Amino acid sequence: MLETTRKRKVYQAILMEINRIMKEDNLRPGDRLPSERELSERLQVGRSSVREALRALELLGLITTRHGGGTYVQHYRHNKLIDILGYYILRDYKTKRDLIEMRKLLELDAVRLACKRATDKHFEEMERILEASEEKIRQGIVPTEEDYKFHRIIARSSRNSLLHRIWAPIVEYSKTIREDSLSREGRPEQAVKEHRGIMEAIKRGDVAESEKRMAQHLENSKL
Amino acid sequence: MLETTRKRKVYQAILMEINRIMKEDNLRPGDRLPSERELSERLQVGRSSVREALRALELLGLITTRHGGGTYVQHYRHNKLIDILGYYILRDYKTKRDLIEMRKLLELDAVRLACKRATDKHFEEMERILEASEEKIRQGIVPTEEDYKFHRIIARSSRNSLLHRIWAPIVEYSKTIREDSLSREGRPEQAVKEHRGIMEAIKRGDVAESEKRMAQHLENSKL
DNA sequence: GGATGTGAAGTGGTCTGACCACTTCCACGG
DNA sequence: CCGTGGAAGTGGTCAGACCACTTCACATCC
Known part of the structure; x- marks a missing residue:
């Protein structure tokens, strides 16, 4: 289970975890992330929490999601922060x-x-x-x-x-x-x-x- | 129901709606937003979709949520984009x-x-x-x-x-x-x-x- | 009257299970 | 050999449940 000891909300912890996974698996832009269901199971959290984290990343343009197709890492330059x-x-x-x-x-x-x-x-x-x-x-x-x-x-x-x-x-x-x-x-x-x-x-x-x-x-x- | 004609995802449409609500009700920083359940009902969408939109706004620091206390508009200078x-x-x-x-x-x-x-x-x-x-x-x-x-x-x-x-x-x-x-x-x-x-x-x-x-x-x- | 305590209602936080829409991919039949 | 249909996988969305926390009115006590 994620460290719920810190008062951090689950979806924020998931953001960190996803970042860790991206590093550990050495995911490059264009690579596919684990599915929502798999993340949910691996991290022992609800799928909705995973989605909240993913939606945040998507809004920032750090990932893209394709309906039925999966979730993919996007290049930093595409980020929409600016x-x-x-x-x-x-x-x-x-x-x-x-x-x-x-x-x-x-x-x-x-x-x-x-x-x-x-x-x-x-x-x-x-x-x-x-x-x-x-x-x-x-x-x-x-x-x-x-x-x-x-x-x-x-x-x-x-x-x-x-x-x-x-x-x-x-x-x-x-x-x-x-x-x-x-x-x-x-x-x-x-x-x-x-x-x-x-x-x-x-x-x-x-x-x-x-x-x-x-x-x-x-x-x-x-x- | 929200304009699902556009292929926009629901949570993105909700972002727009929330923006509209903030303008129409002239919500200033510090003011409270309608509750998740109320938004869910008013916009005729699931609460989880509302949450996805709110989490995105929260990540950007445009709103804050207080567990059990409600959701509040924050001044943009608090934004966490940096x-x-x-x-x-x-x-x-x-x-x-x-x-x-x-x-x-x-x-x-x-x-x-x-x-x-x-x-x-x-x-x-x-x-x-x-x-x-x-x-x-x-x-x-x-x-x-x-x-x-x-x-x-x-x-x-x-x-x-x-x-x-x-x-x-x-x-x-x-x-x-x-x-x-x-x-x-x-x-x-x-x-x-x-x-x-x-x-x-x-x-x-x-x-x-x-x-x-x-x-x-x-x-x-x-x- | 004012300070304090308490409980109900309201709200966000999270999980589960269900169903739909779409993509991917491979086995089957031509 | 090629395509094609369908199963499996995946994201999209919803409804309902339960928990943790805040708020606030009301009762209580000093």
């Missing part, structure tokens, strides 16, 4: 100013890092996105999605996954509180030009210039 | 690098804003903290707490509470993955000097200088 944190931090957030400003800070941080770390693959992707934007504009479609993707690839080229993961929910949320400036006449064309300018500056590794251009671009993007 | 983050992804090398870097970015962002927004109250607080640090050093105590407080007051003087909210858990967590450099001989004295230099630069509103000093300080703080 997203959840973001969700709850931003949830009751009211001050638009702080949010917009935070976005700007992150975008600028990203662009600075990108100057030093962006690879050819990133530049190719940027190019593709810009071309897709231009194509959509020719067709009279507002390239909202491409605009987002361009900023995202910059966040990615910072090659700091934490920065990218903090950036994502903030941008997501700030989209909801402010109108899309791309709907303004002539703005999409201008935005693409600015994007291209930013990309070129990053390519040259010119931190000051790319920073300046990004700041200007964000400024212009306000409705 | 601990879990540390517990499960502590060994991921790449994540560590990103985390340290992210901290640096946020501290620099904070110091830049502080140059423009710090008030006399903030400076008085910094002064108090620095004096407390010096006092502890005189007593032969390592001023770990004061070090943290100094950085926090800078984050606060950015006057962007979102920045502060993101900053806090990042710093909290990075403390756990790197040794405290303050234990190094002579380091506390040096750190206080650097803090003072940063403060002075902020007072002058000298963005470049305070940024530079903060960067240097963080660099020196590595063990």
Whole structure:
């Protein structure tokens, strides 16, 4: 039986046990965990308690469960902690100013890092996105999605996954509180030009210039 | 019955429902949630499913449950994401690098804003903290707490509470993955000097200088 | 009146057994 | 040889039971 001596609840003890099992059996991401019924029996606890522990791990994205198929270890990078944190931090957030400003800070941080770390693959992707934007504009479609993707690839080229993961929910949320400036006449064309300018500056590794251009671009993007 | 049309699992739907209930009833931190049995009945689901949802929220520290006493909303600042983050992804090398870097970015962002927004109250607080640090050093105590407080007051003087909210858990967590450099001989004295230099630069509103000093300080703080 | 004790009701904690839905896999029949 | 159907295994959910603990009103005592 699990150490119920400590006032820890059973499901918390099970969390530890599962962690131990994962270590002892050297389970790697993608491997399958013992079934709920087996865990229940091995640990001498009810299946419901096992499930409570597993649900917690699932919520965190540390495991995945497939109905009828089993429970599997997931790679750490898939964990949803940041997203959840973001969700709850931003949830009751009211001050638009702080949010917009935070976005700007992150975008600028990203662009600075990108100057030093962006690879050819990133530049190719940027190019593709810009071309897709231009194509959509020719067709009279507002390239909202491409605009987002361009900023995202910059966040990615910072090659700091934490920065990218903090950036994502903030941008997501700030989209909801402010109108899309791309709907303004002539703005999409201008935005693409600015994007291209930013990309070129990053390519040259010119931190000051790319920073300046990004700041200007964000400024212009306000409705 | 909950929308089982979406392939979402019941406990995930319940998470949403609980969120809705918290909003509709305008539940504030400290308030009590409906009991498990009541939720079970109101939502027409099994109590075990309700529990799975509640356990997930509890793991995140968003609610607390008191055996026999009920379930209560907790302030988000009590969330345990940091601990879990540390517990499960502590060994991921790449994540560590990103985390340290992210901290640096946020501290620099904070110091830049502080140059423009710090008030006399903030400076008085910094002064108090620095004096407390010096006092502890005189007593032969390592001023770990004061070090943290100094950085926090800078984050606060950015006057962007979102920045502060993101900053806090990042710093909290990075403390756990790197040794405290303050234990190094002579380091506390040096750190206080650097803090003072940063403060002075902020007072002058000298963005470049305070940024530079903060960067240097963080660099020196590595063990 | 106020402090104290007590018991019923309410609540979370856990286990069991049942049934359903889905996946996996192998033996059987083509 | 291939597919195919079905049994076995697994997660998803529910209902009911019992225990441990808290709360609170009410009775009791000083």
